[in-house]
Amino acid sequence: MTKQGDRASLPSVDRLISSAEGAQLAERYGRTLLLEAVRGVLAGERTRLAADANARCPADDVLAAACASRIEALLRPSLRAVFNLSGTVLHTNLGRALLPEAAVAAAVDAMARPVNLEYDVDGAARGERDSHVEAWLTRLTGAEAAVVVNNNAAAVYLALYALARRREVLVSRGELVEIGGSFRIPDIMASAGCKLREVGTTNRTHPQDFVRAIGTSTGAIMKVHTSNYAIHGFTASVAESELAAIARQHALPLINDLGSGTLVDLEAFGLPHEPTPREAIANGADVVTFSGDKLLGGPQCGLIVGRHDLIAKIRRNPMRRALRLDKIRLAALEAVLRLYARPERLTRDLPTLRMLTRPQVEIRNQAAGILPMIAKATAGLATARIVDSMSQIGSGALPVDTLPSAGIALTPRGKRRSGAADALAAAFRALPVPVIGRISEGELILDLRCLSDEQAFVSQLHQLALLQGAP
Ligand SMILES: *Cc1c(COP(=O)(O)O)cnc(C)c1O
Numbered sequence: 001m002t003k004q005g006d007r008a009s010l011p012s013v014d015r016l017i018s019s020a021e022g023a024q025l026a027e028r029y030g031r032t033l034l035l036e037a038v039r040g041v042l043a044g045e046r047t048r049l050a051a052d053a054n055a056r057c058p059a060d061d062v063l064a065a066a067c068a069s070r071i072e073a074l075l076r077p078s079l080r081a082v083f084n085l086s087g088t089v090l091h092t093n094l095g096r097a098l099l100p101e102a103a104v105a106a107a108v109d110a111m112a113r114p115v116n117l118e119y120d121v122d123g124a125a126r127g128e129r130d131s132h133v134e135a136w137l138t139r140l141t142g143a144e145a146a147v148v149v150n151n152n153a154a155a156v157y158l159a160l161y162a163l164a165r166r167r168e169v170l171v172s173r174g175e176l177v178e179i180g181g182s183f184r185i186p187d188i189m190a191s192a193g194c195k196l197r198e199v200g201t202t203n204r205t206h207p208q209d210f211v212r213a214i215g216t217s218t219g220a221i222m223k224v225h226t227s228n229y230a231i232h233g234f235t236a237s238v239a240e241s242e243l244a245a246i247a248r249q250h251a252l253p254l255i256n257d258l259g260s261g262t263l264v265d266l267e268a269f270g271l272p273h274e275p276t277p278r279e280a281i282a283n284g285a286d287v288v289t290f291s292g293d294k295l296l297g298g299p300q301c302g303l304i305v306g307r308h309d310l311i312a313k314i315r316r317n318p319m320r321r322a323l324r325l326d327k328i329r330l331a332a333l334e335a336v337l338r339l340y341a342r343p344e345r346l347t348r349d350l351p352t353l354r355m356l357t358r359p360q361v362e363i364r365n366q367a368a369g370i371l372p373m374i375a376k377a378t379a380g381l382a383t384a385r386i387v388d389s390m391s392q393i394g395s396g397a398l399p400v401d402t403l404p405s406a407g408i409a410l411t412p413r414g415k416r417r418s419g420a421a422d423a424l425a426a427a428f429r430a431l432p433v434p435v436i437g438r439i440s441e442g443e444l445i446l447d448l449r450c451l452s453d454e455q456a457f458v459s460q461l462h463q464l465a466l467l468q469g470a471p
Pocket residue numbers: 151152153154156177179183224225226227228257258259260290291292301302395396
């Protein structure tokens with residue numbers, strides 16, 4: 001049997017808590033967390049002492065310090081800010097769109113004060129939460145009516161559930177999209193109680209394919225924007241207006257899931273074209289769904305716009321209650337939509353468009369400005385240089401288009417050890433405000449398109465040296 005260390009000298013939970021150090025910790029953090037930390041620390045010590053005959057029991061102040069750092073770790077927010085230098089502007093895993101100041105202020109107000117969410121204060125029939133944004137949405141899309149829900153997945157689900165449950169829904173085989181794993185058209189259809197009826201082929205679908213598939217059990221025709229892929233080559237799809245005509249002839253609703261659905265013509269800002277809800281409505285769609293936190297640049301939500309009678313039916317559906325938008329995001333959404341009244345100012349006022357339209361030369365200049373600081377902070381570990389890179393819009397919007405950008409490439413020093421770039425990336429992620437870059441061909445690339453708070457970024461760089469430890 002191995003001899004055990006100094007276990008007998010370990011203080012009891014009570015003794016540690018009622019010691020001078022314990023009392024201080026209880027005052028600072030409260031007894032509940034302290035008790036949990038003390039138990040954890042003492043259990044750890046007991047295990048350590050049991051395993052090592054020569055181990056000594058730490059003094060009370062050392063144990064108290066261990067408790068304090070345990071509690072600090074517990075209290076550190078799990079959800080926190082990071083620097084998105086990934087090059088993907090609307091990064092789903094980093095929370096997509098950043099809200100403009102006006103929207104943040106509106107959200108804060110709605111959080112802290114009572115609001116007329118479903119209360120008609122002025123006799124203008126504002127007893128309905130959608131009414132706060134409906135006028136903006138109809139103005140900006142040309143639709144007759146609008147409903148807002150939790151996200152676009154909910155919008156698609158609710159539209160299908162309310163309009164076509166227990167019926168067949170026709171979709172082209174070229175549009176059976178999967179977005180980021182959890183949103184797949186066939187699955188969402190099934191969960192909405194609709195029977196997916198695939199039409200045409202992967203690369204070519206013709207009007208007659210739809211016409212032939214329509215029968216007594218058809219409940220709707222659906223068009224899905226192929227937001228994260230493109231089919232090239234020998235292809236054919238049915239024009240929206242033609243699909244709308246077929247739907248109308250058979251008295252079926254045409255649902256168009258646009259995915260991102262920007263409210264402005266992106267080409268006017270020098271960006272690639274992305275279909276807008278206004279175009280989809282003009283082309284005859286009866287119901288159009290899109291996200292609030294993609295190109296629109298607002299909070300996470302799903303927008304459903306379209307024909308008055310169909311929107312009314314969607315709004316009446318009991319599932320809408322389960323999927324509805326809360327007051328905080330509704331307030332933010334209204335503030336964002338208001339900015340669209342002045343589209344010419346959007347590249348200044350809306351962070352998403354501001355970042356998407358940043359000229360490459362400006363990003364290069366920014367890179368030149370901070371290169372010396374990065375080079376100094378990573379000296380010994382990597383060499384730093386300015387590189388041109390390609391940003392992506394992200395969130396499935398315009399997947400095949402990239403935006404010319406710039407940043408800093410960090411090449412790990414010495415031999416190209418495998419994992420050297422990963423270690424470097426991990427060191428940047430371990431900073432107080434984690435820096436998220438991307439690894440490409442053994443280098444860590446920091447794309448600066450989304451770096452706005454340069455000062456905060458630079459001011460923590462000196463800590464890299466501490467975090468790196470021994471090479
Ligand atoms: C992004 C996207 C969705 C899902 O939208 P969320 O707002 O993420 O729920 C659905 N359909 C398409 C075509 C999309 O691009």
